Amino acid sequence: MAKKRKMLLVKGNEAIAMGAIEAGCRFYFGYPITPQNDIPEYLSAHLPAVGGTFIQAESEIASINMLLGAGATGARAMTSSSSPGISLKQEGLSYMAGSEIPGVVVNMSRSGPGLGGIHPSQGDYFQATRGGGHGDYRTLVLAPDSIQECYELTMSAFDLADKYRNPVVVLGDAILGNMKESLDPKSYRPKKIKKDWALTGAEGRSPRFLKSLYLSDGELTKHNWKLYKKYQSMNKEVRWQDLALEGAKLVLVAFGSMARVLKSTVAMARQEGLKVGLIRPITLYPFPTDIIRRTSEKTRHFLTMELNTGQMVEDVRLAVKPGTKVDFYGVPPGYIPSPDELLQEIKKVYSGKK
Amino acid sequence: MQQVFKRPEALHDVPFHFCAGCHHGIIHRLVGEAIDAYGLREKTIGVASVGCSVFMYDYFNVDVVEAPHGRASAAAVGVKRSRPDNFVFTYQGDGDLAAIGTAEIIHSANRGERITVIFVNNTVFGMTGGQMAPTTMLGQTTTTTPFGRDAQRNGFPIRMAELLAQLDGTAFSARVAVNKIKNLKQAKKALRLAFEAQLSGRGLGFVEFLSSCPTNWKMTPEQANTRVEMEMIPYFPLGVFKELVGSPGEASEE
Numbered sequence: 001m002a003k004k005r006k007m008l009l010v011k012g013n014e015a016i017a018m019g020a021i022e023a024g025c026r027f028y029f030g031y032p033i034t035p036q037n038d039i040p041e042y043l044s045a046h047l048p049a050v051g052g053t054f055i056q057a058e059s060e061i062a063s064i065n066m067l068l069g070a071g072a073t074g075a076r077a078m079t080s081s082s083s084p085g086i087s088l089k090q091e092g093l094s095y096m097a098g099s100e101i102p103g104v105v106v107n108m109s110r111s112g113p114g115l116g117g118i119h120p121s122q123g124d125y126f127q128a129t130r131g132g133g134h135g136d137y138r139t140l141v142l143a144p145d146s147i148q149e150c151y152e153l154t155m156s157a158f159d160l161a162d163k164y165r166n167p168v169v170v171l172g173d174a175i176l177g178n179m180k181e182s183l184d185p186k187s188y189r190p191k192k193i194k195k196d197w198a199l200t201g202a203e204g205r206s207p208r209f210l211k212s213l214y215l216s217d218g219e220l221t222k223h224n225w226k227l228y229k230k231y232q233s234m235n236k237e238v239r240w241q242d243l244a245l246e247g248a249k250l251v252l253v254a255f256g257s258m259a260r261v262l263k264s265t266v267a268m269a270r271q272e273g274l275k276v277g278l279i280r281p282i283t284l285y286p287f288p289t290d291i292i293r294r295t296s297e298k299t300r301h302f303l304t305m306e307l308n309t310g311q312m313v314e315d316v317r318l319a320v321k322p323g324t325k326v327d328f329y330g331v332p333p334g335y336i337p338s339p340d341e342l343l344q345e346i347k348k349v350y351s352g353k354k
Numbered sequence: 355m356q357q358v359f360k361r362p363e364a365l366h367d368v369p370f371h372f373c374a375g376c377h378h379g380i381i382h383r384l385v386g387e388a389i390d391a392y393g394l395r396e397k398t399i400g401v402a403s404v405g406c407s408v409f410m411y412d413y414f415n416v417d418v419v420e421a422p423h424g425r426a427s428a429a430a431v432g433v434k435r436s437r438p439d440n441f442v443f444t445y446q447g448d449g450d451l452a453a454i455g456t457a458e459i460i461h462s463a464n465r466g467e468r469i470t471v472i473f474v475n476n477t478v479f480g481m482t483g484g485q486m487a488p489t490t491m492l493g494q495t496t497t498t499t500p501f502g503r504d505a506q507r508n509g510f511p512i513r514m515a516e517l518l519a520q521l522d523g524t525a526f527s528a529r530v531a532v533n534k535i536k537n538l539k540q541a542k543k544a545l546r547l548a549f550e551a552q553l554s555g556r557g558l559g560f561v562e563f564l565s566s567c568p569t570n571w572k573m574t575p576e577q578a579n580t581r582v583e584m585e586m587i588p589y590f591p592l593g594v595f596k597e598l599v600g601s602p603g604e605a606s607e608e
Binding site for chain 1: 395396397398399401402408411414415416417418419420421422425428429430431432433434435436437440441457458460461465
């Protein structure tokens, strides 16, 4: 009989670090920033034990470039930061996408803009889902809403990064990073992914080079279309969770910690007889356009709720069948809304009093 | 007839496109010869930077990854830590290494990263048309110092080889020139030692090559060579500023 795995009680940050090691990540380059310091701290203690390398780099910029270098050799590598540090990494992400170099970038969002604060927020949605840096590129974006998902989605991130030769963003927030919850530390099932593009030294073969500069006439156009087709093909990786859509008169759309609070809220609403459902995108890119579109054929009223002043709501508006009413309720960073507060808002919208 | 000279195997058999009188061609050849001398071609991974140096992958017959402007030293760390048995070098200009890339080169040196850094100092931003660089000399006219570099307004030219020699993690730091045969011979020796710093695991090996840029200096190749000798070398002295021998942890230092 298989030995039962021991459940652990860990922070989201720790779960991400554990998931990375479990998925074969052996290189981490990072810089301290609240609220994700458990990630470098955990890895500084645990990576060497599995023969991995931990570097506390001189900046978030240096970290993303070390990631680019390690990724170029085909290694599984990761960096993590929070909002302002992720802004610093954008150029590196653009280069990695342009050169088709894989890597995992974890953003435990805090509040902005600027120095902002250390409160959780969802203000980096645009940055994460629109590439974030310059040029026409995208990264896959995975948004956990639990410690278990922090662990499992981090493992998936490495597979997806290698599969598509692209950086993948894991988008968490300050609450997820620091709250503790039970974790079932599932074993990772390794995927066989050939890396015949990786730099290992040109022994017995012609040299390889990884670059994003294309100056000859028409070359860059061709390259950009190639990348575009790749991002289109990522649509098959779309993931979401839905709750109580059957017969819903109002469908909520939310991700991450906000969706987590809303799961309780939806239960409360349904108990009071309100026909409210929830769609929780798990991949923010690719965005679950299809389920939203299909649901909007029957449910003609959506309410997007986010910890920001309105970002994902634009994607919801693009996804629904034309004529669908899409309302928005935002809680910019500074506090976490309670299920009660959200329920009041839902009632207002539901009854049309808004 | 005996063949006494040929293109190093570490360089592709293609003509350089660099401007007439540019020293990149010479420096590329010296680096290629050093790679061949140690039999490293098949183990080498180069990190290209941004500037006229970016075309490294067209010339060096080795695996190459392109790094963002200024970040080659950091990218090289990622490469070397992942593949410690490969030989890893960066090739960076004065804008790339001494302006935007200062943090990365200082910290890579400080950590004693086992990489070799080729630094080409021609006192201007070449690729972008001749703007001021951190190494532009006082009084030098550039497109962004049209009245000549002034210490009060624009600060002082920076001496990277000496600066990096201060750091404990730097195993080798030297400044050389290739404007005449005598200097070129010293450059070859310095390059070998910079390679040894990595191969022996001692730490970071750094060679600053004083270089000409006739196009942006608005000079002929001969005038540019003379400028290196008469103006640059007096301010940027040639020599070895740090040379650690033996394995790390040993007390010996030269």
